[in-house]
Amino acid sequence: MRFDIVTLFPAIFEGYMTQGLLGKAIQRELVQIHQHDLRDWAPQTTHKPVDDKPFGGGPGMLIQVEPTVNCVEAVEKKADQSARRILLTPQGKRFDQRMAEDFATSGRLMLLCGRYEGFDQRVTDILEPEEVSIGDFVLNGGEVAAMVIVDAVVRLLPGVLGDENSSIDDSFSRGNRLLEFPQYTRPREFRGHAVPDVLTSGDHKAIAAWREQQSLQRTKQRRSDLLRDE
Numbered sequence: 487m488r489f490d491i492v493t494l495f496p497a498i499f500e501g502y503m504t505q506g507l508l509g510k511a512i513q514r515e516l517v518q519i520h521q522h523d524l525r526d527w528a529p530q531t532t533h534k535p536v537d538d539k540p541f542g543g544g545p546g547m548l549i550q551v552e553p554t555v556n557c558v559e560a561v562e563k564k565a566d567q568s569a570r571r572i573l574l575t576p577q578g579k580r581f582d583q584r585m586a587e588d589f590a591t592s593g594r595l596m597l598l599c600g601r602y603e604g605f606d607q608r609v610t611d612i613l614e615p616e617e618v619s620i621g622d623f624v625l626n627g628g629e630v631a632a633m634v635i636v637d638a639v640v641r642l643l644p645g646v647l648g649d650e651n652s653s654i655d656d657s658f659s660r661g662n663r664l665l666e667f668p669q670y671t672r673p674r675e676f677r678g679h680a681v682p683d684v685l686t687s688g689d690h691k692a693i694a695a696w697r698e699q700q701s702l703q704r705t706k707q708r709r710s711d712l713l714r715d716e
């Protein structure tokens with residue numbers, strides 16, 4: 487799978503792409519991530535502006551349509567298949583595990599990261615991206631939102647999580663609407679807090695029943711909305 491990230495701050499992604507699961511997935515060539523600096527598409531002037539004041543007045547600046555559309559079209563011309571275009575914005579459809587599973591089936595995703603007050607409307611009108619929000623809060627830029635999407639999608643790609651770390655039991659995974667049960671490892675007791683006996687009983691049926699009950703109880707306590715019919 488390939489991600490193309492269009493951004494004013496490509497350096498933001500450097501450390502992120504070399505660490506942990508994502509770093510290993512890139513090394514194993516299970517995923518490619520390419521950053522594209524919007525400033526490379528700015529008018530050939532000394533200070534390379536890619537933003538400007540909104541017509542009609544109002545606070546802040548907008549990213550101009552010309553560098554953005556030219557950048558996206560140039561990136562797409564490099565590859566034989568057009569990428570699925572995602573624009574990160576607080577005004578978008580809420581990202582969730584189901585959307586992550588859908589994105590994981592796409593060969594290529596292009597993530598458009600805005601800054602300032604966002605993109606000129608013509609970017610959306612011309613590129614017709616899917617507008618996606620990672621939550622009802624406002625970030626300073628789309629880059630963090632893009633990392634959230636990359637993180638949630640890459641772990642679902644075949645071969646990224648070893649069999650022993652399958653995502654199948656994760657909260658929200660593949661239609662799972664219960665929060666995950668509590669998890670324990672060694673030591674068996676720490677500061678008076680012991681591992682529940684059932685987990686060391688060897689009785690797999692009882693363990694499964696305990697985990698189901700814990701998931702249901704935790705979901706009722708924390709996210710009863712997940713138990714309501716859609």
Ligand SMILES: Nc1cc(-c2cccs2)n[nH]1
Nearest residue numbers: 575576620621625627628
């Ligand atoms: N969910 C979400 C997205 C964003 C931004 C995307 C681009 C600039 S701010 N904030 N919150």
